Amino acid sequence: MISDPITWIFVAGVLLLLGAATTVGHFLKGQPESGLNPAMVQTFNRRIRAWWLLCSLVAAALFLPQSATVVLFGLLAFWALREFITLTPTRLSDHRTLFWVFILFTPLQFVLVGLGKYDLYSTLIPVYGLLFVTARVAFSGDPKRFLERTAKIQAGLVLCIYCLSLAPALLYLNIYSTADIRLLRELPPGTDLVPQPYGKNPLLLFYFVFVVQMGDALQYLWGKILGRRVIAPAVSTTRTWEGMLAGSGSTALLGAALYWATPFNEWQAGCISLVIALAGFAGGMAMSAIKRDRGVQDYGTLVVGHGGVLDRIDSLCFAAPVFFLLTKTFFTLP
Amino acid sequence: MTGPLIAMIAKLLTGASARWVDCQPDTCQRVYFANHTSHLDSLVIWSSLPGVIRNLTRPVAAKDYWGKTMLRRYVAGHFNALLIDRKDIKVHQSPVDLLLREIGSVNSLIVFPEGHRSAGTQIGAFKSGLYYLCKKRPDLEAVPVHLDNMNRILPRGEFLPVPLLSCITFGPPMWLETGEQKADFLDRARENLLRLKDA
Numbered sequence: 001m002i003s004d005p006i007t008w009i010f011v012a013g014v015l016l017l018l019g020a021a022t023t024v025g026h027f028l029k030g031q032p033e034s035g036l037n038p039a040m041v042q043t044f045n046r047r048i049r050a051w052w053l054l055c056s057l058v059a060a061a062l063f064l065p066q067s068a069t070v071v072l073f074g075l076l077a078f079w080a081l082r083e084f085i086t087l088t089p090t091r092l093s094d095h096r097t098l099f100w101v102f103i104l105f106t107p108l109q110f111v112l113v114g115l116g117k118y119d120l121y122s123t124l125i126p127v128y129g130l131l132f133v134t135a136r137v138a139f140s141g142d143p144k145r146f147l148e149r150t151a152k153i154q155a156g157l158v159l160c161i162y163c164l165s166l167a168p169a170l171l172y173l174n175i176y177s178t179a180d181i182r183l184l185r186e187l188p189p190g191t192d193l194v195p196q197p198y199g200k201n202p203l204l205l206f207y208f209v210f211v212v213q214m215g216d217a218l219q220y221l222w223g224k225i226l227g228r229r230v231i232a233p234a235v236s237t238t239r240t241w242e243g244m245l246a247g248s249g250s251t252a253l254l255g256a257a258l259y260w261a262t263p264f265n266e267w268q269a270g271c272i273s274l275v276i277a278l279a280g281f282a283g284g285m286a287m288s289a290i291k292r293d294r295g296v297q298d299y300g301t302l303v304v305g306h307g308g309v310l311d312r313i314d315s316l317c318f319a320a321p322v323f324f325l326l327t328k329t330f331f332t333l334p
Numbered sequence: 335m336t337g338p339l340i341a342m343i344a345k346l347l348t349g350a351s352a353r354w355v356d357c358q359p360d361t362c363q364r365v366y367f368a369n370h371t372s373h374l375d376s377l378v379i380w381s382s383l384p385g386v387i388r389n390l391t392r393p394v395a396a397k398d399y400w401g402k403t404m405l406r407r408y409v410a411g412h413f414n415a416l417l418i419d420r421k422d423i424k425v426h427q428s429p430v431d432l433l434l435r436e437i438g439s440v441n442s443l444i445v446f447p448e449g450h451r452s453a454g455t456q457i458g459a460f461k462s463g464l465y466y467l468c469k470k471r472p473d474l475e476a477v478p479v480h481l482d483n484m485n486r487i488l489p490r491g492e493f494l495p496v497p498l499l500s501c502i503t504f505g506p507p508m509w510l511e512t513g514e515q516k517a518d519f520l521d522r523a524r525e526n527l528l529r530l531k532d533a
Contacts, residue, residue, distance in 0.1 A: 082497060086349075
């Protein structure tokens, strides 16, 4: 894995890009009379810092054993859920439900991912978690706003824990290119020349995180340049139709250009990048709606002094299950 | 060794971030007074103080909770807690005198002038202990400390915490003015604490 040249080229490219962005951000910070809004420069610099953090996380996946990557993603998801629930008003009678959500379901989901038990981790939260939360809230004996309360906890559990856990789950898939899959299907039994799986799953995870983050940036950038029609002013004042379409389109081109790092061909890489960029955009919209409902600007200001992890990974939360399921459906053997 | 470890665990568990608004950490003798929403309050405020000041600060904690089990007694011993028995207050042994004797001329105190934990986000009327502390030792700086979200991490009646995030705000110090009446001082202290909510 580490000795693979493609991995090194990819990582070096990302490092160069991040380095360049950091330099630009630093330069802009030192130029107060550049005419740019200082708040915008600050936002830009904060985003770059978050990218370094995320990229180091997935770069670590290249060197660490799979289980360590799962643990790192588990911590990230844990923190995101903390922010989500802190922001969500719950009643005191939800306390014990929340306790089990944090202490049992969150670690268990990542343990199951780490053991590669697809049948279990794909159902733990959407089925058992949902049933448990509904039942446990009922057992608490407080029927006030029952559906609303269970829905809040379930949404937090699914969006922060389940969705995000499917990103490191990529590491455990046996991925083939579509050509190899066709070949494997037609292969007569007992043939020696069996196609090998793709095998560079940590690199694919890196590719996924990179494309989603670039999608965020390009949608924001195109929104600034072309943005005319705001999609929903009450939800987000910066997200426009132009930003979404142009941003996702250019992300698709970028994803296609990087196809050599993946098991996909140019077309497949482009289509998948388009879909995950759109999913990421949807994630940003959804999390904005939650924030507006609570009347906060970002999750970071909700409890002052915290970085706002959820602000940075909202797009990942939505894109991860889509990317995982597409890869699993079309690029693995059943 | 155990002290810093306990402080670290408490901070991780409650996701506590400390803010100092118009106030700086200082080793001078202080009375930190805070709203009381959870049994963890005294531990978390103590933990969020910088190490040097932490060693000089003694939180007042309820003996009926922190003295109950071996683990709690052990933890309380290591965060320098002054365990006060709320049921066994005698005339010749008033808690205020006891606290002042314990801190001498070195230590600071963490007190909860509401006397009991409030159920939600409301801050109740202050008991007079804070006034008598400041009256007997007018040199003590009274620092308001606002705790946010602690009541959701460990509400009253629960014994297992949920690791959410919380925020601790330290406000500007205040003193007992000469000739200030008890009710006025306690009102002023409560106002200063309430103001930190939106600071």
